Amino acid sequence: MSDPNKVGKLKRSYLLHYIDASFGGATPEWFLIGKHISDMSVNLNPSTEVIKNILDETVTNDNGYEPSIEANTYFADTNDAIYPKIKDISMNRLTGDACKTKVLEVIIDTDGATHDAWQEDCIVKPQSYGGAQGGVNIPYNINFDGNRKQGTATISDRVPTFEPAAA
Template sequence: MSKLTRGAYRTFLDAAFGGTGTPKWWRLGKYTDDLSVNLNPDVSSNKNVWDESYVEDNGYEPSIESTTYYADPTDPIYPKLRDMAMNRLKGDDCRTTILEVIVEDTAAAKHRAWKEDVVVKPEEYGGNTSGFQIPFSIHFDGNRKEGSVTIADGALTWDDAKVGE
């Protein structure tokens, strides 16, 4: 059995941030060697008055910490991250969509994908002598949908149909 490489899991943000029309998908991770979705499970163990233990499962509060983003004016996401950080934007100005893709078969035309509303928040800006950085966090905000994407010439096309349907 062969295992998937880390590159099989691909994460994109819509750099249009609420814009109308075709999303401007920007892929996370160019200068990053470790990028994961932290599921942050919300589970608590309790004991009732009968001295019985029980577990409450309240779901997840997923997030991503992108600790290495080097400001690049040619990236479609850069103007928005710069604006959020420098003008302290909040609310709807920080909302967009994330697209998560798992490429299980590189020869396949369609790939498993999920999209969800997210809130993006710059954590700081500046950095060391390696370059101007704007690390940011991504907080998943619901409305999750499973579907599929096709990737052709670097462009992604979402389809509500799941792989195999």
């Protein structure tokens, strides 16, 4: 018998990625990524090192992950909360803390109102700007930067509210 709270095979739209368009503001302004994107994944970029020692033993060192997202299509839209900052970073070649914000990942795998979520610091870096006829494209990368917190999110009108798990 199946669990009535489970949703079955997850549609891609059940894995949501947001970035905080306030870039360090007191209250997050979550921008949902994906409007013009047909394919996007979190690249975990696992880092392992395999060493064969002088005793002919193989040792594997697990150095963790360096996750990132390539948002290959972002058509500049003055109505998007993220647009002013993406424009500022790319046109003024900003670096360091000026590019730092938070990413929020929400997975909708139950019928409930509360969903598993993870928030983490990140660096947002536009890769280019311009593109073909049809719109100004500013593709950007999101590099996860630690301080990952697990919690839950509720979503109302596509706007999430994140609640970190108790420590």
